[in-house]
Amino acid sequence: MRLRVGYSGFAGKPSSTNHQKREYFFASSLALGFSESMSSVKSVVELSEVDKSFPRGEGSVSVLKGISFSINEGESVAVVGPSGSGKSTLLNIVGTLDQPSSGTVMIDGVNVSSMDELALADFRNQRLGFIFQSHHLLPQCTVLENVLVPTLASRDPRIRGSAIERAPGLLKRVGLDHRMDHRPGQLSGGECQRVAVVRALINNPKLLLADEPTGALDRQSAEALSELLLELNREDGVTLIVVTHSLDLAGKMKRTLELQDGALPNDRNA
Ligand code: ADP
Numbered sequence: 001m002r003l004r005v006g007y008s009g010f011a012g013k014p015s016s017t018n019h020q021k022r023e024y025f026f027a028s029s030l031a032l033g034f035s036e037s038m039s040s041v042k043s044v045v046e047l048s049e050v051d052k053s054f055p056r057g058e059g060s061v062s063v064l065k066g067i068s069f070s071i072n073e074g075e076s077v078a079v080v081g082p083s084g085s086g087k088s089t090l091l092n093i094v095g096t097l098d099q100p101s102s103g104t105v106m107i108d109g110v111n112v113s114s115m116d117e118l119a120l121a122d123f124r125n126q127r128l129g130f131i132f133q134s135h136h137l138l139p140q141c142t143v144l145e146n147v148l149v150p151t152l153a154s155r156d157p158r159i160r161g162s163a164i165e166r167a168p169g170l171l172k173r174v175g176l177d178h179r180m181d182h183r184p185g186q187l188s189g190g191e192c193q194r195v196a197v198v199r200a201l202i203n204n205p206k207l208l209l210a211d212e213p214t215g216a217l218d219r220q221s222a223e224a225l226s227e228l229l230l231e232l233n234r235e236d237g238v239t240l241i242v243v244t245h246s247l248d249l250a251g252k253m254k255r256t257l258e259l260q261d262g263a264l265p266n267d268r269n270a
């Protein structure tokens with residue numbers, strides 16, 4: 001299984017905005033192809049001097065301060081730090097769910113700060129996969145329906161079609177193919193979280209972002225989930241960024257970013 005998606009969004013009605021978006025993506029694909037041919041190691045995430053403040057009371061609170069780092073394709077990175085140090089804020093910014101107050105964010109070679117909401121939603125849907133502490137599965141839907149939810153936003157029937165074909169294989173890989181017609185209420189916490197991993201992978205993302213993915217699991221399920229994430233990184237080359245309190249999980253990642261009071265004084269490569 002090779003996890004990669006093409007630039008096949010925006011198949012809707014032609015309009016000047018859609019043309020602009022298509023041109024934008026075409027140009028960035030060319031730029032991407034060019035940079036790929038120049039160097040074999042490709043940067044998937046590049047943050048430069050990222051600051052983030054939130055309004056608080058009359059003023060604001062500075063949560064991230066001058067964060068700069070780059071993550072290459074295929075890396076596995078743990079983000080650690082005390083509670084409140086800005087780990088989730090950082091992951092949300094990398095995942096384009098939030099924007100920095102200043103600084104630049106390049107994801108997969110694209111400056112995401114310059115994209116409008118619609119383009120960003122497509123970008124996120126096609127190239128990023130998210131796993132949170134809580135699985136957020138829809139209780140009324142089956143396992144199979146749940147993992148296909150991210151494909152509903154795709155306007156390209158080919159992307160939807162290939163995801164539908166791939167879903168049973170991915171569920172088999174996480175040991176849940178026999179549970180496809182079950183609902184989340186019939187599954188354990190660990191199984192639900194494995195379904196959430198498949199949902200995150202269904203659109204072949206370039207980058208998998210996980211925020212405390214094992215935080216709500218018992219030890220055995222947490223270990224199984226950690227192994228699954230690392231296997232996806234090792235065998236399929238998915239770039240992995242995991243926020244975790246688990247020293248065990250962090251220790252298995254190639255690199256650790258340690259947030260201290262919103263800054264990154266240490267960036268350790270294992
Ligand atoms: P961590 O994930 O490391 O526990 P967070 O990134 O969730 O930390 O939060 C870092 C700080 O930013 C905390 O003080 C939190 O209260 C604040 N914060 C996070 N999100 C918001 C928000 N949307 N509005 C205001 N403050 C926020």
Ligand code: MG
Pocket residue numbers: 087088089
């Ligand atoms: Mg957090």
